[in-house]
Amino acid sequence: MTDMIEVEGLDVAFGRGKHAVRAARDVSFRVAEGESFGLVGESGSGKSTVVRALCGLNPTWTGRMAIAGQPLAARRDKAFYKLVQMVFQDPYGSLHPRHTVDRILSEPIAIHGLGDAERRVTRALEEVGLGPTFRFRFPHQLSGGQRQRVAVARALILEPRVILLDEPTSALDVSIQAEVLNLLRRIKRERNLTYILVSHNLTVVAHMCGRIAVMNRGRIVEELSVVQLREREPTQDYTRQLLTASLGYDREAIARFVDFAEAG
Amino acid sequence: MPETPLIAVEDLHVDFATPKGLVEAVRGIGFTLGREKLGIVGESGSGKSVTGRAILRLVPPPGRVRAKRLEFEGRDLAGMSEQDMRRIRGRRISMVMQDPKYSLNPVMTIGKQIAEAYRVHAQVAQREAMRRARTMLEAVRIRDPERVLQAYPHELSGGMGQRVMIAMMLIPEPDVLIADEPTSALDVTVQLQVLAILDDLVTERGMGLIFISHDLNLVASFCDRVLIMYAGRIMEICDAKRLDEARHPYTRGLLNCLPRIDAAGAEDLPVLRRDPAWLEQGL
């Protein structure tokens, strides 16, 4: 069976010539249908770049990418967006400040001419745990967790099969994060979705995903299963260091930290 | 041996008068700080940042600060004149904030900024100030201090910038450092490296540190004692090492809803149920 998501030799560069920055280098991985795949890394690791190239926000890439067996071209068409959707990090920035929740959720319906907007919108709101009282509010009348739920509802309205989550809970309080993560898991189970979760937080990724790819400076350093992570079996030094750092402050361990500089 | 605590706070209230009504950010909290690392943990809206600013009387109007006791080494801070307060800020009590992008002056070189910070509190020549700046940069483990002295803030990485902030705030050798989410904007490995520097400096100099953060795990592993704040009140104070023995349901709730690498990922995270009774409780 073909994998849902295939990425092979992905290279993304910004700028040209001498000043070009290679944000992603030779990135390859596969995600099966119904799987939850994590991309972990610190800032500048290229994890967000990969996911943005995948959903077409970044047209300057080389390599090979395929979704559900269909290879992707430089630009995406409407059919693609019915298959793949994205949830962004900043709940304060991903909703248009002048649109009501109803407008935000009705727009994809209108764009794709799906019809039956009333039913779809109310159903989407229910599914993310927001009642009808939220339907005509503006984003500034919602809390961070509520905005993120609206963002999830928006991603679900087109009934995609793949959802890319770019740090979906990094800007949320810990208690709200737990609610949103639970929501994401429930939705995935109910609809048999495929997730790629991008995060710098190893504990969140370990909780949500089955397999993880660790990135540093644009390259995938290691791919491992969460079980291996738990058993403390990472093979690469970088992954081990990241794991140690995620466990909390440990003075002796920190003294041994290494700066993983530019590999070239 | 009863030593006067560095900071003593009793019944602190901070209110903001807004067009929508009175907002009580801090509703009667009290604690003391000795020569130790004290962590203040809370979610957004808990009042933890406002507390830090209230100690330094940096709460902007329309905020109002009142307290039964707000003392630094036995001296009353609340009633002090602004002039005296200026002699304390930076010199005896210093503050490091979250994002060096916003707290460093973008149009001055690092060297000039640190030297200026020093000369505000000590009457020395520019050259002496620069020398002290260089020493301080070495103390925060910056490998090529000369280059950094000549650099502008936008040329530094986040971790480097925060180290410069720490250098700048510790150069007058204060007794107390208030750090408001000093590492939240940094990568996790850099975060810990910066905290290690802070740890060493604080221990070396016998300073008191108030570490404000939303990251319970980090605070528990870094600090000596932890204060948990919720809705402007303190829910619990305990030793950092005994945090898993915490009794207040809010603390327990926060601890439980953290995802862990070691826990079985098969189950949903327990959700924190906010008991309205907590709004009336508090130490």
Added chain:
Amino acid sequence: MSLFTRSATIVNPQGLRAWLLSDAPGSAFQARCGRWYLMWLALKRNPLACIGLFIVVGLLLMAIFAPWLTTTNGIEQVLLDRLLPPSAAHWFGTDELGRDIYDRIVWGARITLYIVGLVGVIVVPVGLVVGTVAGYLGGAIDAVLMRITDIFLAFPRLILALAFVSALGPGIENAVLAIALTTWSPYARIARAETITIRDSEYIMAARLQGASRLRILYGHVVPLCLSSVIIRLTLDMAGIILTAAGLGFLGLGAQPPLPEWGAMISTGRQFLLDQWWVATVPGLAIFAVSLGFNLLGDGLRDVLDPKSRDS
């Protein structure tokens, strides 16, 4: 939920206020009304802006109810009553052809509004379209559109108007066109600056990720955010537009006699300035009042509509 299911509460003023300030609006209409109401409350808090609003609304009412506010049509000559000073019969006196000046001012309000409205209706859409397209698409299109904008910016208003009018003949419509041609450029610039700021926002990215066409993004997402700045600029520009129209009228190039255009009234009143000061001064005061009104309102609107201070 239908608007009319709430009709019982609307009749009661306390209910209306609660309906407007409701945290859980039941329809898009209610949500929008709520937003307008909050903006109105914010504007009310600023006394100068209220004065400005009062003057502008006064101008509007004067124009609408002109037939009921005047006794003559301001155009017919009554030569027996030439140059009478202000009195109970003629509140602002009469001009050199015996026409009641008060009446002419009231009828002139219509002309002022017509000019200002027509300029606004041309300038705002053109500026928005040019600015948002240039800002969003960038690259060569941006460069070309901005150079065109610069060209129009370089023309001094009055000189272009003179050129236009000498080519096409005098008259209000030509004057309006001339003013509009020299006024639209800054609006394009403002719209472009706003567009560039929001172009890379995540909500725009989210819209692209739904397959929204560029037109939909520009019209539905970008323009609503540029609208506040442009409207504020328009109210602040009104004063200038009125003065330019008055200037053209003064030079005989705008509204033609016997139309009671305020600038033209000043022009003809010039010769009587020393002895019959009211003929030129009163229309001058009218222009001053209206310009001030728009200015104050524009300033007030800026505080109310500034997106940085309102939406968090």
